[in-house]
Amino acid sequence: MTTVAVTVAVLLLGLPGMALGSLYILRSADEDVHRRATQIANVVDKNVSDQREGLKGRGQQGNFDVLPLDVMRATVDGATYPMFVRVAISGEKAEVGAQTDEDAIEHTATGTSGAQVTVGIERSAVWRRIGLFISLGGAAVAVSFVVAVALARRQSRRISAPLIYLAAAAEQIGAGQASPRMKKSGIEEIDLVYEELVRTADRMAGRIAAERQFAADASHQLRTPLTALSMRLEEIEYISEQEEVRQEAASCLEQVERLTGVVTDLLRSSRAVEASTEAVSLSRLFEQQADEWERSFAKADRRLVFEDDAGVAVLATPGALAQIVATLIENSLKYGGGTTKVAARKVGKGVVIDISDEGEGIRKDLVDAIFNKGVSTGGSTGIGLPLARSLAEGAGGRLELAQAAPPIFRLTLNAVPKSINPQEILPAGAIVSVGARRRRR
Template identity: 40%
Template sequence: MRRRLINSTLAVVLVVIAVFGVSLVIVETRTISNSAQESVDSEAVRLISVVESRVLGEESVNPSVLGDQIHPRRYARIELPGRAPIEIGERPQGSVITGVERGDSGEVVTVMESRSTVTDEVGRTLMIIGAVALLAVIAAVLLAVRQANRLASPLTDLAETAERLGSGDPRPRHKRYGVPELDRVADVLDSSAERIGRMLTAERRLAADASHQLRTPLTALSMRLEEITLTEDLDTVKEEATIALTQVERLTDVVQRLLTNSRDPRTGSAVAFDLDEVVKQQIEEWRPAYRSAGRAIVHSGKHGMRAVGTPGAVAQVLAALIENSLMHGGGTVALRTRVTGNQAVIEVTDEGPGVPADLGARIFERSISGRNSTGIGLAVARDLAEADGGRLEMLQQQPPVFALFLSRVTRPKGEEPPPEPQPEPTVR
């Protein structure tokens, strides 16, 4: 591209120089010739006036007297009536410029100059014009190279930026070049880089969330299937199969929820639901895992509450908290439901060492974990809670107390809440 820009600029300059140069040479040649002719004619007029004045004054007319009136490079011939011609200077050979003037008494003055003087003057003028044209060409080359670099370098940078985007590096460069058209292309590439970066981040986040969120229901499902394979009681098989089917539905809901949040995290399907059913479902799903670990999971507090949210999302949040207690906590895990203002609160606590002091509120940040885990479970849980209009907070670090706040639905007057279930015995 640089070569094309330089060649095009030089072509334009050479055409301009050729057109104006030829015209200038023609004009200057004619001007020099006319000037030389006028100079010879003027000298002939001056010389005839001198001759006439000396003739009228009866003074002598000779070469020594008239020699000072003639240019050294010119030849003059004075013809007086009844006298021999007077010649001053050397008669030029070849082409000459001639000026002739006649006096009132018959005097004739002829002034000649060789045309070579005009040719020499024209040659000097052509040399000056040629030097100016050469300087113009050099200046045009330098300007063309500078302009080519100014235009080609940004295009090279933009090509590198586009290639970098194609190779998976979506960092915008925020570099501008002072050329509106190129700056517009740079703006578009930077905007595309930001969009690609957001898309890649969303894809990575979806993959991380999916691997974490699907692990819990798959683990629970595998436990139910193990229960089925280890029992011969038909009623137990049916019961466990029914629970497994429920978990498959929850697994489908998890996948759908992840896909929906990956498109638009604000998209939700909040409804009024029975909070006890979600808590009971989670306790039933996690009880085998806690029983295998020699621990217990219990539920206490206010019953019969209805909350606003997405049951599947609330179940995922509780599953994340319960799994977090199973992996990092100790002792009995307690789910306690209570009311504060117009909100329903589900607290999850255990008897373990709690959250390290150096983590604090950072526990909800991605990639923050007290042990060798992914560090995204609580972050995903908080995102799910906020997507439903609720919030997830850590109320206490030692022992750990996490609370899920949801909008509460007040039951109509006259409707009695269901009876509170009896607490289950602790299993150690």
């Protein structure tokens, strides 16, 4: 908007201003020669009048010098442009300055004494002055554009950065974060929206806590009478001698057991803590995996190499990401050969982690089914890779076989942009270090 405003100002003011300025310079030059010619003609008329009065008073007659050479020289020397002045009266002529430009701007004034005064300036000099004025105007326009673009970029960053943080705060609320963190931006409207998001998060947290507490209390209060009722029905079923009563007691007991299962599920749900997506540091993850697997690879006389060329954190569930990488490393150790390499690189807005080795790879008949449950290349259960793919999809990523021989498994995840400071938009402790726990396939 700032750039558009400057562009409109230049089109509406700058260009017409330069055109009017050029016209003003040309018109001023024309008025200058007209004014100077008239002034010199008046001086000649005054000289003629003074000379005639002086000679008449002495009763003399004859020719007299009325050419104002001093005035003519002063006019030429003080002119802005190269100028020439010619005066002709009673057969006498005088010229100061030479006319070097055939196409000159000139004006001839005729005095009351019959004197003809011609004053002229070089038209090329006037056009040079106009060109200089237009050049300065163009430079001013260019500088204004540069300043406008710089201000626009600065202003856009000042506005866009808080909006990115605001979007991240909303994402935290959607992921279950009760109290998102964000510094005040200084922009009143954005700060008002953020404060309202915080109040909304507090209200949501209160309601969720109340619902969980209600579910826990209700489940706890219902379990005791249901247990007593179940025991009573079992007793009736055991001591009754009537088959019909025993059948009814058994049916009621089944219903009570089903209701007890529902109550147990409610209690378990109220105590469950849902895992949320966080910013996970790949360097710390790689350090943990190296500590866990280097000894096993050394025993197998093989090497495990980690490369983190991405340099950014990824959005994932820490435990799930560690399990995915550990599963792929373990498969490489069991079924692969040579050096196993875990390399991360930045691709667009995401991060790609390639796990590869120098082994024979995946058989052609298993390439399409490698992620199906029960499919294995070494007689194992065949649930490791399907579980890893499911965990990757749960974190918003993708796990695929990029190359069969030598094998390359590719894990794609969303990256946290470098322009966003995780310490400002993510909760404390969000950049985590995954604990060293052995994942089994």
